[in-house]
Amino acid sequence: MKDSWQAMSKQKSSGDARTILIVSDGRPEPLGVTPTAKGFNFAIYATRPQILSLLVQSNNTPGRASEIQLCKTGDVWHIELTGLPENFAYVYKSVPKYHNIQNPVHILNDPYAKSFLPGMMTDALATPPPLRNSAFYSGSYDWEDDIHPAIPLSETILYELHVKGFTRHSSAQVKTPGTFSGLIEKIPYLKSLGITTVELLPINEFVESLVTRHNPDSGEKLVNFWGYDTLGFFAPKRSYATDNPDQDPATAFKDMIKSFHRAGLEVILDIVFNHTGEGPKNGPVFSFRGLSPNTYYQIENPSRKNRNFSGCGNTVNCNHPIVIKMIMDVLRYWVTEMHVDGFRFDLASILTRGSNGEPLAQPPLIQAINADPVLSSSKLIAEAWDAAGLYQVGQFPGGKRWAEWNDKFRDDLRRFVRGDNGMFPRLATRIAGSSDLFRHDDRSPLNSINFVTCHDGFTMMDLNSYKNKRNRINGENNRDGMGENFSFDYGVEGPTPDAEIIKLRQKQVKNLITLLLLAQGVPMFLAGDEFGRSQNGN
Secondary structure (H helix, E strand, O other), X not given: OOOOEEEEEEOHHHOOOEEEXXXXXXXXXXXXXXXXXXXXXXXXXXXXXOEEEEEEEOOOOOOOOEEEEOXXXXXXXXXXXXXXXXXXXXXXXXXXXXXEOOEXXXXXXXXXXXXXXXXXXXXXXXXXXXXXXXXXXXXXXXXXXXXXXXOXXXXXXXXXXXXXXXXXOHHHOOOOXXXXXXXXXXXXXXXXXXXXXXXXXXXXXEOHHHOOOEOOOOOOEOOOOOOOOEEEEEEEOHHHOOOOOOOOHHHHHHHHHHHHHHOOOEEEEEEOOOOOOOOOOOOOOOOHHHHOHHHHEOEOOOOOOEOOOOOOOOOEOOOOHHHHHXXXXXXXXXXXXXOOOEEEEOOHHHHHEOOOOOEOOOOHHHHHHHHOOOOOOOEEXXXXXXXXXXXXXOOOOOHHHOEEEEHHHHHHHHHHHHOOOOOHHHHHHHHOOOHHHHOOOOOOHHHEEEEOOOOOOOOHHHHOOOOOOOOHHHOOOXXXXXXXXXXOOOOOOOOOOOHHHHHHHHHHHHHHHHHHHHOOOEEEEEOOHHHOOOOOOO
């Protein structure tokens, strides 16, 4: 490509004036968008396209986009542009070698995008149009005197909450319900509980509308509320921050982190590296599948289907060198740029599988995380199993550096409190720190994250109000969710006016909370259990 090739595009801020974009080859590192002395460097890893172009829009509002073909070094495509404004939207146009109905042109997002906007840019050859566009915002943030609270595990009490769900109800009495700002308003309440560390359910960008199911009663189309189908690992969810396309959602997130740290509270993220929102082979194509499916996903041969150890249609190829690099870049970004205090890794056993799905004794990704100096003070918590039967609680390859969700603690406490026979020995083991799981390899009870309830399954009140799950309105004929929850209703299934049953249920909730707090290990609470929140058995 010639240096100083000129691309013309309209810029809203200057009316009909023309804006000249001066193009040079750029460089293949670092990946993503990087400010340079001349402007901005774009770099993206891709093995699938025959031709890869950049579509860039000189502002964050609908309009004409410039299309610029990229240079290529190895498997990294790159370009440098001079003349862009400080904030802009962009996507990539991927043209496969054999363009046909089975191999269409795709408009793809940048896996390294730090922000997203509603989809605006597309191409006549591309179907369907994108639901999101990548976005870049220039500018710095004043962290002032922010420091990590650095609370040791021996003093940690975890509190798992959903950003939107925690404040969207009017009873939360916040000015900005369902947002990072709304959480700031609840800091006094969180402090009053005595918790030390908030674990946020996924706050990475995802697309709510991808759910195809409907409420069987009302016919209403369902949406993705929980966020376990990530679109961009570097980007905070825009709807939790701001609807203004001129504002960077990262600013609202940073404001929240700074406020929590000032109050002495830690914030850790539930992060989902085991799968993405692209679903199975015939699922939507946002970025990874259109760029390099054999790199980012575990693929079966010869069927070319996605391996599905996640239960969500695809499995990320976590121990591929390119994916290791991306995951490490993600973790370091959230620690250095966003000041988070740690991570809970969803279905973390997938992070220990090789490219053929085999469990690895020394997974390169886990070794890289353990050895990284930037992450050395971050809390690391593994959900040490996956959806295909790999179970590693007490044996997670990360060793003593990692804490692990202890589901045996959950089940044994539930069974003891509801009155199952023969549970005293098991209860004693759990209260004393689960030595059957954590007494080897220099581990201790502090490697055990003790919990009775979490985002998966019943709330604590529903655990004591229902014998059976009530998931019908999820549109999957009540198939979703665990069948055995070791729950009990104490006489009546669901809500009841019976004062004695209500009193007994409340007592059982208090019994469970008391045992959770007394046990050796690190306790974790589900938001709302302290006041009896119900999901009506869902």
